[in-house]
Amino acid sequence: MIEAVLLSIITASTAMLLAALGEVVVERSGIINLGVEGMMVVGAVSAFAVAQMTGDAYWGIPAAAAAGAAMALLFAMLAVWFATNQVATGLALTLFGLGVAGLVGERFIGLPGVGLQPIAIPGLADIPIAGRVLFQQNILFYLSIVLTVAVALFLFRSRAGLRLRAVGDAPAAAQALGISVLRIRTLAVLFGGACAGVGGAQLTLVYTPQWIENITAGRGWIALALVVFASWRPLRLVVGAYLFGAVTIAQFHAQAFGVAIPSQFLSALPYIATIVVLVLIASNKRFMMINTPAALGRPFVPDR
Amino acid sequence: MRIELTPRPQIHPLRSLLSPVLAVVATACLGAVLFALLGKPPLGALYAYFVEPLTEVWSVHELALKAAPLILIAVGLSVAYRSNNWNIGAEGQLVMGAVAGSIIPILLPDASGAWVLPAMMVLAMAGGAAWGAIPAVLKNRFGTSEILVSLMLVYVANLFLDYLVRGPWRDPQGFNFPESRDFGASARLPEILSMGEWGGRANWGIVIAVVAALLTLLLVSRTLKGFEIAVGGASARAARFAGFDARATTLFAFLFSGALAGLAGIVEVSGAIGQLQPSISPGYGFTAIIVAFLGRLNPVAIIVAGFLLALSYLGGEAAQISLGLSDRTTRVFQGLLLFCVLMSDTLVRYRVRVHRRPVLTERVT
Numbered sequence: 001m002i003e004a005v006l007l008s009i010i011t012a013s014t015a016m017l018l019a020a021l022g023e024v025v026v027e028r029s030g031i032i033n034l035g036v037e038g039m040m041v042v043g044a045v046s047a048f049a050v051a052q053m054t055g056d057a058y059w060g061i062p063a064a065a066a067a068g069a070a071m072a073l074l075f076a077m078l079a080v081w082f083a084t085n086q087v088a089t090g091l092a093l094t095l096f097g098l099g100v101a102g103l104v105g106e107r108f109i110g111l112p113g114v115g116l117q118p119i120a121i122p123g124l125a126d127i128p129i130a131g132r133v134l135f136q137q138n139i140l141f142y143l144s145i146v147l148t149v150a151v152a153l154f155l156f157r158s159r160a161g162l163r164l165r166a167v168g169d170a171p172a173a174a175q176a177l178g179i180s181v182l183r184i185r186t187l188a189v190l191f192g193g194a195c196a197g198v199g200g201a202q203l204t205l206v207y208t209p210q211w212i213e214n215i216t217a218g219r220g221w222i223a224l225a226l227v228v229f230a231s232w233r234p235l236r237l238v239v240g241a242y243l244f245g246a247v248t249i250a251q252f253h254a255q256a257f258g259v260a261i262p263s264q265f266l267s268a269l270p271y272i273a274t275i276v277v278l279v280l281i282a283s284n285k286r287f288m289m290i291n292t293p294a295a296l297g298r299p300f301v302p303d304r
Numbered sequence: 305m306r307i308e309l310t311p312r313p314q315i316h317p318l319r320s321l322l323s324p325v326l327a328v329v330a331t332a333c334l335g336a337v338l339f340a341l342l343g344k345p346p347l348g349a350l351y352a353y354f355v356e357p358l359t360e361v362w363s364v365h366e367l368a369l370k371a372a373p374l375i376l377i378a379v380g381l382s383v384a385y386r387s388n389n390w391n392i393g394a395e396g397q398l399v400m401g402a403v404a405g406s407i408i409p410i411l412l413p414d415a416s417g418a419w420v421l422p423a424m425m426v427l428a429m430a431g432g433a434a435w436g437a438i439p440a441v442l443k444n445r446f447g448t449s450e451i452l453v454s455l456m457l458v459y460v461a462n463l464f465l466d467y468l469v470r471g472p473w474r475d476p477q478g479f480n481f482p483e484s485r486d487f488g489a490s491a492r493l494p495e496i497l498s499m500g501e502w503g504g505r506a507n508w509g510i511v512i513a514v515v516a517a518l519l520t521l522l523l524v525s526r527t528l529k530g531f532e533i534a535v536g537g538a539s540a541r542a543a544r545f546a547g548f549d550a551r552a553t554t555l556f557a558f559l560f561s562g563a564l565a566g567l568a569g570i571v572e573v574s575g576a577i578g579q580l581q582p583s584i585s586p587g588y589g590f591t592a593i594i595v596a597f598l599g600r601l602n603p604v605a606i607i608v609a610g611f612l613l614a615l616s617y618l619g620g621e622a623a624q625i626s627l628g629l630s631d632r633t634t635r636v637f638q639g640l641l642l643f644c645v646l647m648s649d650t651l652v653r654y655r656v657r658v659h660r661r662p663v664l665t666e667r668v669t
Contacts, residue, residue, distance in 0.1 A: 034451065074643070078643060078646060078647060078650075081307050082307070082309070082647060082650045082656070083309055083650060083654070084646040084647065084649065084650055085646060085649075087390050087392075087451065088593075088597060088642065088646055089643070089646055091392060091590075091593060091642070092594075092639050092642035092643050092646065093639070095590060095594070095635060095638055095639040095642065096635075096636060096638075096639025096640065096642075096643070097639070098635060099632055099633070099634070099635025099636035099637070099638070099639050100636055100639075102630075102632035102635060103630055103632040103633060103635075103636060106630055106632065217459075218455075218456075218459050221452065221455050221456065224452060225449075225452050225456075228449065228452070262467050262471060264463040264464065264466050264467035264470075265463070265467065267463050268459065268460045268463045268464070271456040271457075271459040271460050272456075272460060274452065274456050275442070275448075275452075275453050275456050275457070278442075278448045278449065278452060278453060279442055279446045279448050282446045282447045282448040282449075283446045283447070285447065288447065301309045301311070301654070302308075
């Protein structure tokens with residue numbers, strides 16, 4: 001029982017965790033990309049399409065990363081190179097992505113998908129409970145954990161990460177030091193897109209291996225909230241993502257226990273929880289001030 | 305290759321007037337490419353999308369029917385965006401407005417008389433404004449992101465509507481369909497011209513929308529509140545020095561845009577639909593964001609932009625019938641249009657130069 005619950009929490013969380021990891025890097029570079037939902041859904045449909053056509057779920061993962069990055073490139077061209085309003089550009093990306101995914105996915109509705117199979121890690125897979133929950137997982141779960149650690153090390157323990165954070169806090173100063181602000185921001189946005197795309201792939205390859213329109217159901221937006229919740233720190237994202245996963249699956253378990261609440265109220269829980277969490281985090285002003293990238297959301301136009 | 309942006313010292317009015325036109329032309333070109341990719345004749349598809357709906361009386365009526373909510377919402381959003389308050393949850397405010405306004409025709413089905421419709425509209429505006437007030441109050445009180453909160457509330461509002469029409473507000477004589485009872489005659493927004501050669505489904509919603517746009521124009525250009533909004537949006541620091549209360553402006557922006565979205569909601573359910581259903585809007589609240597930007601946040605230009613985006617909905621339906629194009633193309637189109645609008649906005653504000661190779665030498669002065 002406990003194994004099943006933990007497994008379902010992880011399965012419900014991994015997509016959000018992957019997308020949020022990418023967005024942490026993007027926002028640390030001073031860009032806010034509200035197009036996560038759009039990149040995610042395009043990744044989801046690409047993964048499904050490629051897995052379906054090749055018959056191999058693994059091909060879906062690079063396809064989703066490439067599709068997410070391609071969407072992100074569109075965003076980078078506008079918001080980074082041409083200094084458009086980041087909020088509006090991200091929204092456009094979400095609307096565009098939902099449209100593209102719907103269009104591409106039309107012919108895949110109702111088709112059986114190809115799911116990723118779990119890989120047991122020899123030796124560790126036999127540990128009671130933890131073995132089944134953590135070490136008999138699919139590759140995207142392992143990827144999400146490895147990537148979390150990698151992003152944390154990159155941001156806070158590497159020279160390139162320091163540069164990226166400098167660009168996000170004081171782009172003009174970084175530029176004066178000879179750092180190419182626009183190049184770093186472009187790369188960060190592309191990485192964010194690839195992560196969101198792979199997050200989407202988790203939905204169509206693991207969570208529900210089929211194509212349903214609007215399969216992301218706001219997960220991209222919740223990922224954005226998770227970034228704030230984690231105060232732009234990758235390791236805290238894991239806690240946040242699994243907490244939200246728990247809230248998401250609470251509705252299914254509550255129904256199984258016969259809790260007499262209309263299902264719509266339970267379905268609304270993740271969204272309401274997001275708002276509550278945002279309030280709790282934001283009310284600690286000092287904490288927010290320290291962690292928020294100082295130049296977040298402000299277009300940077302290098303002057304000469 | 306490197307792109308260099310130089311801010312223009314002043315913005316030429318003609319340039320800012322032409323930029324939305326440029327964006328529309330660019331979108332049409334991209335659309336032609338998209339249609340070619342989908343294996344449809346590009347010009348034929350563009351004709352089906354943007355001209356065909358204008359050639360028949362009934363579809364011009366449909367155009368007005370769809371433009372009304374778009375204009376109403378976008379006009380409200382323009383005030384919020386002018387003041388740098390990012391309300392992106394108009395879809396939820398529309399739904400809650402429709403729910404609040406429907407209290408009368410659903411709970412008091414026997415109510416009749418001339419007071420019913422105005423009362424429904426007042427309730428709808430209150431409902432939309434109340435839903436819009438949540439992100440504003442949380443932003444003012446705790447500093448939460450109004451973007452995320454207003455968006456999350458869209459999902460909550462949609463689920464609440466779903467609960468109502470499947471639960472307590474389901475029509476007892478409705479054969480278990482998830483629909484409310486049909487609104488009575490007094491609760492229906494009348495059509496402008498239902499009979500005759502020029503008759504059709506368009507109702508007074510479009511008139512309400514145009515009046516709202518003109519009143520908003522007065523608000524932003526002729527009142528102190530409008531000035532506060534403009535200053536607050538252009539420079540928060542300057543607004544503080546002037547003694548303008550940023551929190552009051554935020555609350556006002558959300559109440560105003562929420563109320564107009566709520567009004568759009570009741571116009572839709574009391575006009576085009578005539579009852580509550582699980583889904584009452586094909587994403588008007590999101591499309592209106594594009595309308596607001598295409599109209600460059602100017603209420604009068606928003607009227608034109610609203611008709612154009614309404615045309616994209618209708619064109620989508622027309623192209624589906626005549627060319628077998630998926631109606632999902634419309635969403636792609638709308639997204640492309642917003643990209644082009646934002647891009648042309650940059651061309652208005654900056655001089656853009658493209659260098660083949662990076663400039664390595666520093667300019668010595």
